[in-house]
Structures are given as structure tokens and as C-alpha cells.
Amino acid sequence: MTSVVSATNLGLTFKTNDGDVVALSDVNLTIEKGEFVSFIGPSGCGKTTFLRTIADLERPTSGSLTINGQAPERARKDRAYGYVFQAPALYPWRTIEKNVALPLEIMGYTSAQQAERVKRTMDLVNLAGFEKKYPWQLSGGMQQRASIARALSFDADLLLMDEPFGALDEIVRDHLNSELLKLWDRTGKTICFVTHSIPEAVYLSTKIVVMSPRPGRVTDVIESDLPGERPLDIRETPEFLAIAARVRDGLRAGHSYEEAL
Amino acid sequence: MSQLQYFLALVAGGLATAALAYSFVTPFEQALLLKAFLALGCLSLIRFFVPLGLWVDGALALLGAVAVLTSIGAFVPPLPFFWMAVVVAWLFAWLFVERLSKSLAPRLSDNAGLGLLIPVVFGAALLVIWEVVTRGANVPPVLLPAPSAIGAQLANSAPILWADFVQTFIKSVLPGFAIGCLSGLVVAILVDRSPFLKAGLLPIGNFMSALPIIGIAPIMVMWFGFDWQSKAAVVVAMTFFPMLVNTVAGLNASSSIERDLMRTYAADYWQTLLKLRLPAAGPFIFNALKINSTLALIGAIVAEFFGTPVVGMGFRISTGVGRLAIDLVWAEIAVAAIAGSAFYGVIALIERGVTFWHPSVRGGRA
Numbered sequence: 001m002t003s004v005v006s007a008t009n010l011g012l013t014f015k016t017n018d019g020d021v022v023a024l025s026d027v028n029l030t031i032e033k034g035e036f037v038s039f040i041g042p043s044g045c046g047k048t049t050f051l052r053t054i055a056d057l058e059r060p061t062s063g064s065l066t067i068n069g070q071a072p073e074r075a076r077k078d079r080a081y082g083y084v085f086q087a088p089a090l091y092p093w094r095t096i097e098k099n100v101a102l103p104l105e106i107m108g109y110t111s112a113q114q115a116e117r118v119k120r121t122m123d124l125v126n127l128a129g130f131e132k133k134y135p136w137q138l139s140g141g142m143q144q145r146a147s148i149a150r151a152l153s154f155d156a157d158l159l160l161m162d163e164p165f166g167a168l169d170e171i172v173r174d175h176l177n178s179e180l181l182k183l184w185d186r187t188g189k190t191i192c193f194v195t196h197s198i199p200e201a202v203y204l205s206t207k208i209v210v211m212s213p214r215p216g217r218v219t220d221v222i223e224s225d226l227p228g229e230r231p232l233d234i235r236e237t238p239e240f241l242a243i244a245a246r247v248r249d250g251l252r253a254g255h256s257y258e259e260a261l
Numbered sequence: 262m263s264q265l266q267y268f269l270a271l272v273a274g275g276l277a278t279a280a281l282a283y284s285f286v287t288p289f290e291q292a293l294l295l296k297a298f299l300a301l302g303c304l305s306l307i308r309f310f311v312p313l314g315l316w317v318d319g320a321l322a323l324l325g326a327v328a329v330l331t332s333i334g335a336f337v338p339p340l341p342f343f344w345m346a347v348v349v350a351w352l353f354a355w356l357f358v359e360r361l362s363k364s365l366a367p368r369l370s371d372n373a374g375l376g377l378l379i380p381v382v383f384g385a386a387l388l389v390i391w392e393v394v395t396r397g398a399n400v401p402p403v404l405l406p407a408p409s410a411i412g413a414q415l416a417n418s419a420p421i422l423w424a425d426f427v428q429t430f431i432k433s434v435l436p437g438f439a440i441g442c443l444s445g446l447v448v449a450i451l452v453d454r455s456p457f458l459k460a461g462l463l464p465i466g467n468f469m470s471a472l473p474i475i476g477i478a479p480i481m482v483m484w485f486g487f488d489w490q491s492k493a494a495v496v497v498a499m500t501f502f503p504m505l506v507n508t509v510a511g512l513n514a515s516s517s518i519e520r521d522l523m524r525t526y527a528a529d530y531w532q533t534l535l536k537l538r539l540p541a542a543g544p545f546i547f548n549a550l551k552i553n554s555t556l557a558l559i560g561a562i563v564a565e566f567f568g569t570p571v572v573g574m575g576f577r578i579s580t581g582v583g584r585l586a587i588d589l590v591w592a593e594i595a596v597a598a599i600a601g602s603a604f605y606g607v608i609a610l611i612e613r614g615v616t617f618w619h620p621s622v623r624g625g626r627a
Binding site: 055056057076077078079081082083085086087089091092093102103105106107134136 | 516518519521522523524525526527528532536537540541543616617618619620623
């Protein structure tokens, strides 16, 4: 069976007016079907760039990367993944239901199929009843849930999420985290999740990829042995704290604070 | 009562009292209505002891308007107290609008009808003053005719004005506007698609927009003949560039996340254009349409100064001035102003319906 994501010696260098910026260097990683993988690290560590490279929004400059055994561009054209951005990016001239249907319209689903899938995904993210609202009439948390529904509507097996809850307050964030876990459990999707919050990464993931900047690279890959069933108060258990401590160590090792200051 | 309202009420009442005292130099039965108005204006000073509703000021302003209008010819030349009465009536109208806008302010946002009341009162006051000053002070009609004279001319020459309206607005402005805006939109999409065209066409468009209309109008007459076609061509030349520039800017208005999203769906160019970039450009496109709606009318009227069949608003204005038929010129200007505002208003209404989602329309946060 092929891995969902497989990166070998992956590198990406941006050419800028100030010279080359090494965004990713020598990244080796495989992600298997059904995993929940978090990418964590300080700003500039390349976690978002890596996600964008998987999505074929950036082109790697060295090494190889395959999605379901295919080149990223092929995978994108096959609609192999759904992408959730930092901002909801719902189109304000469309109702929530029309926003969720947007990828379905583009991919040529019939209107009956569209209606059925919109209903299913809206239920999945607990947004039933808000179909006819416009994005600006919803709270930030609800907007981000709508954008998750949009990414799920065409039922790609891979879900790429780039700090989806970064702009939300902590209470809403906790709530959406536990909903996301349930959703992952129900759908069995492979999820790549970028965050800069240690508790969020540990709480959600089966695998945590710790990254560090200058150049962007992977410094540690932690397999989490937390149980699949995770109530929010699991965050006070010793097992949870042990993993969190290891993530923190990994971040510290990869990043010299004296140098940064 | 605010300080301004207090001051207005005091001056209006005081001036009414002074004018009333002055009016005793004339025989009692002369201009009775004007004197009654002044007496009531004087009486309104009791507001400093008993509050008066804002409709009292409205009624006083209305009575004052009728009184001064009907007594224009009562004294030749008008006595100073007549002009004082005009000022009193104007002050009451001001006070009325001031109080009205204060009391309506909380309800204005959800009721367009109330919002129209204030400009209507304001415009009516302006017309009354115009009428009184031009007729009362015997302003030569060649300099400025009274609104009543313009109104009479409007009614008398309705067939001529209608023919001019059809020639200029229906035949020149509307087709020119449609062609200019549509081609501006299409060229903007082409320019956006091709860097070559962007480098080549935008500077030419810029150059075209800098051409003076007075220069191109006679050339268009030579190219397309005397009739409406040459005027429509001028309108096309005037409306093309604002639409081009605004649409090019609008097509880049969508955010990079919104465009990346389309890329993750592997959407093709046309899907991205129709479902994201054109809707996002909507507010820009409507801005261009609104700018063009006024430009188009100006362009067509000015173009008619340079050769035209014997019909059209610009033709009528240029020959009207030559024949000193100033009433007709003003009637034509009134028609142009009404047509232009209505055209703008219709586009603004459509804009509200189409770009309802934009923060500037729904009045909310982004």
C-alpha cells in the first residue's frame, strides 16, 4: 500500500530580491492513511510551506514528493485533498450553503448530488440551519466550520489544515478541536494539521512533526500513544504532559533563543 | 433644543417682530397674508416659554413660502420688510429641517422615504428663494430666469424637449454607454489575461482618456456623420477608459487565499473568473458604471455642439443661448439634470442589489 504523503530529501528555496531563502531543507516524512499529523514549530519553520507543497501551491526545488504515489500536480488535478486555510475565505456573495457547494459546482456534480452532499457535510460540522445565511452573518468559529465543510464536501481522503483555528479564541478553539477529533474518527480521513500551539498538536494528533527555522527542517517526529478516545481533560494526564514536554524539548533543540534575541 | 436651534428660533422670531413693526408703514389691507405670517412668526417666540412641536416650524415655513410668493408684486419696488420676511421664512425652513433631521436620525437607516424628506424640503426652500429673488429683485431673465418661468417653458416645449431627450439620451447616451462599458470590461479581461496586452493596451487606453473631448468630438462627426452615431462614438471614447481601469483593478481585488482556494479545486481559468474574480470585481465595475453614467451625458451634450441635426439637448442649448431663449436653455438643463440623476440612481439601485455583500453596501464589518 502506498503512503498518502511521502517526502524524500525535499527542499524548497524561494528566490527573493534579498537573495535565496531556504524554506524547506532535506525533509523526509511519510504519512500513512488515517493518520492525524500535526506540524508544529515557530514562525518561518516552513510548516505552512510544506503543507502548501503537498497541495501543489508551491513547487519543491529539490527532492521528491508524492501524494498517493502521484506527483503533487496530478494529485491536485485529481482533487485528492481538501484544504482549509488560516482564514475562512468564504465568498461573501454566496450563502453558506452555496459556499459549501462551490467545489462541487466546479467539479461538475449534478445539483441533486450537490444538495445531498451539502446537507451531509453541513450536518457533519454542526451547521444545519445556517444554510441560507451569508458568511458575514456568522461568528468567526462558525465561518471556519463552514470552510471545513467546504473542504469536506467533495469527500477527498486527505484534509490539509493550515492553522484553521489560529484566529479564534481559546474556548471556541477547544470546542472545535474536540469536534474535529470526532469528525476525523467518523470519516477516517488523513489529516495534516499545521499549528503553533503545543496543547492543540498533542491533543489532536497521532503523529507530531516538530520543525525548526533557518533553514526550515524536521527536527523530531513523535508518535503519540494517547488513546483514540480523547476527552478535553486528557490534557491534564501525565501521558499527555510527557508528550507535550517532548514537543517542547524538540522545539527548544531546533531553535536557539539566544540567537533569535 | 440645541444651541443652533435656539439661535435660529430667536433670530427668526426677532426678525419677524421687526419686520411686522416695519410693515405698519403700508396700508393695513396690503399683503395681508405676509403680515399674518410675520405676526405668527412673532408669536412663535412663545416657544421659549411653551415648547412648540417641529411641525409648527414646518407649517410656518410653508406659510412663509406661500406668503412671500403671493406678495412679490404687492410693492414695487419691494420694501425692505418684504426681504426680511423672505429671510424669516428661510430661517423657519432651516429650523424645521434642522429639527427634523435631529429627530429622524435614529430612524433614517431603515427608512429610505424619511431620508428623502429632508432633501425635498431643502430643495423646495431653494426653489422658493430662487423664485422670490429673481422676481422680487427683477433679475433680467437672460441672467437667471425664475423657476416658474423655467417650469412654464418645460410644459410649453414638452414635445421639443422630449425629441431632444430621445435624440441625446436614448439614441446617443444609452448605446454609447453600453458599448463603451461593455468593451471596457471585455478589454480589461483580455488585458488581465495577457501581460503583453497589459504592457501594450493600458498605456494606449491611458492616452485615449487624456484626449480632450472638444478635440475628438469634431473628428467623430467627420467619421460617423452628423446624426447620433458620432455622439455615441464620443460617449464610447469617454466611458471606455474608466471601465477598463476599474475592472483591471477589480479583477485583482480577490485575496490570494481566495485564489489559492480555486487552485486547490483545480478550477480552470473561466471558472475562477466567473465564480471568484468577476464577483469580487463587482464594486469596482459599478463604480465605473456610476462615473460613466454622468460622463456619458456630458459627452453627448458637448459633442452636439460640433455639428448635429436640428434636434438634441446640446444643439438646443447652443442655439438657445445664441437666440437668448434662456428659459429653454434652463429647461433643457433641468431635463439633463433629471435624466442624469435618474440614470445614476438606477445604477446605484442595481449596485445595491448586486453587491449587497460588500461592507460599503451592507454597512457592516469586513
